[in-house]
């Protein structure tokens with residue numbers, strides 16, 4: 387069935403705004419839908435998919451749109467719409483436009499020049515080639531430009547994975563266990579999970595399998611004191627609280643009160659009562675000092691470029707200049723240093739990002755070890771074996787969409803050496819006196 391003509395005009399209008407890259411694409415889209423309440427579900431879906439198709443394929447579409455009639459914005463919008471809903475669903479096209487769109491569909495993208503095929507900014511493509519080699523960088527780029535599946539985490543406090551699969555099947559929603567995360571489910575289509583009783587009652591949360599694995603890597607146990615240092619809206623906090631079986635104390639720190647506020651309804655659904663959200667001013671806040679040397683496990687899910695999440699947020703690659711990566715690195719080093727003070731002797735610290743870039747990952751972990759002799763790296767192979775997760779890794783966790791079908795994630799685990807830590811804690815106590 388053809389879309390109403392107004393949908394194409396609407397998509398062009400919102401695309402023009404989004405390609406200014408002054409705000410996240412999902413924020414602009416939500417505002418547009420709020421301002422146009424009469425748009426139906428199918429129309430909204432078509433506009434959103436069109437926008438995301440353009441963001442994912444921007445290099446290729448921009449190059450191809452140099453040919454063809456009408457304004458550049460209409461041509462980009464048509465390419466996005468054709469990708470999203472197919473040429474036959476588009477109303478009011480001229481015969482030339484139909485022929486032009488069919489020509490685009492027939493192109494074998496594997497034969498394109500690599501910078502067009504990767505659909506990444508050149509600086510990012512070159513960094514990935516330097517890290518992974520050309521063949522793997524292209525496979526990674528292809529995976530990053532493919533929409534992510536919908537993953538759920540079963541809340542072990544309220545449900546059991548097999549039973550949730552059976553309940554979803556009644557909806558009917560097909561879901562299978564994720565390959566690595568013990569409580570993960572991959573939903574085969576993308577239904578509105580938020581309306582299901584299972585979701586409203588807190589039996590499931592939406593969480594990428596990679597993010598679930600990150601939370602698991604911290605190894606939080608019953609009765610422990612744990613800090614989620616960059617908790618945000620609490621994706622990992624909720625997983626950690628359930629891992630701790632709703633016992634002990636889990637502090638959820640963040641500098642953004644707005645993000646922490648989004649954690650509250652999720653906490654209410656989850657049934658967790660061991661979580662304590664705390665807004666901090668910065669990573670050296672006095673609230674942190676009070677807990678210095680007292681915490682069993684600290685997770686630093688650091689602010690980062692987010693380049694591992696391009697399957698979901700394809701605008702992220704166009705919205706950040708290369709110079710932002712060096713700034714991120716410095717911030718990450720500073721946050722990790724601030725968070726490390728919390729860890730008690732023999733306790734663990736996990737540094738994690740959803741970036742794919744060495745500067746934000748390996749380089750931060752190496753700098754930390756070099757400047758914190760009281761901590762030692764715990765090889766990820768050992769951590770994964772402890773958690774019974776069957777993934778082959780070396781020193782670090784490096785999850786990649788083309789290999790593991792997760793978002794791109796990095797994690798390094800450090801342990802505070804028992805004796806040295808005690809001496810340092812004594813020093814810190816002396817400093818504070």
Ligand SMILES: C[S@@+](CC[C@H](N)C(=O)[O-])C[C@H]1O[C@@H](n2cnc3c(N)ncnc32)[C@H](O)[C@@H]1O
Pocket residue numbers: 597615616617618619620621622623639640641642645666668669687688689690721
């Ligand atoms: C990658 S996001 C966290 C995502 C979250 N852990 C989750 O799983 O949903 C990084 C978070 O770090 C927070 N942040 C930025 N600077 C910080 C700082 N100096 N101390 C603590 N949190 C900080 C940001 O507000 C953001 O919420």
